Amino acid sequence: KAGVTQTPRYLIKTRGQQVTLSCSPISGHRSVSWYQQTPGQGLQFLFEYFSETQRNKGNFPGRFSGRQFSNSRSEMNVSTLELGDSALYLCASSPQGEGIVTDTQYFGPGTRLTVL
């Protein structure tokens, strides 16, 4: 099976702009989670989608949003970009659909976002 794919792999934006990142899960996986990874804060959970509904969320401001489509593909949007949003954004999918408490996460290669 093909792994989790993310597009684009690299992105450069300026402050105040918005950005949309895309994630295609492993075939058959219905849960998609998003994470932000920075050198200072490490890997932080943004939110999880299952069956087109946001099922769980972390402690990020409302500028960070997402959605999931009927084919399980997911997008993440960040509005009004700030310099501190520069990070590696990772998407992960999981097969069981039971939630992040017990499911194994299979990570994609990530999108490197740089905000100037």
Add this chain to the structure above:
Amino acid sequence: QKEVEQNSGPLSVPEGAIASLNCTYSDRGSQSFFWYRQYSGKSPELIMFIYSNGDKEDGRFTAQLNKASQYVSLLIRDSQPSDSATYLCAVTGYSGGYQKVTFGTGTKLQVIP
């Protein structure tokens, strides 16, 4: 106090030795515990998970969980240079009606040939 704490390292061990990686967590209600390995420039990949107190073995890897003391560890036996990576501890549970996962900042392991 961070929710999940790991020593950042680097932890240097000679090839063939046992590497011991530790992780402590603050939420007593935590449910599941995962160890991920992340090579430089790559995304995390699961090594193993543990739910219950005690030891769980998978090949050269053993996870140990002690909920009373709120720590989880990963032992790597017969360490190989290919084990050199950053190891992330992830702890899951519930908060405010939502499921949550919290990662430690990782321990960098260096296996010296």
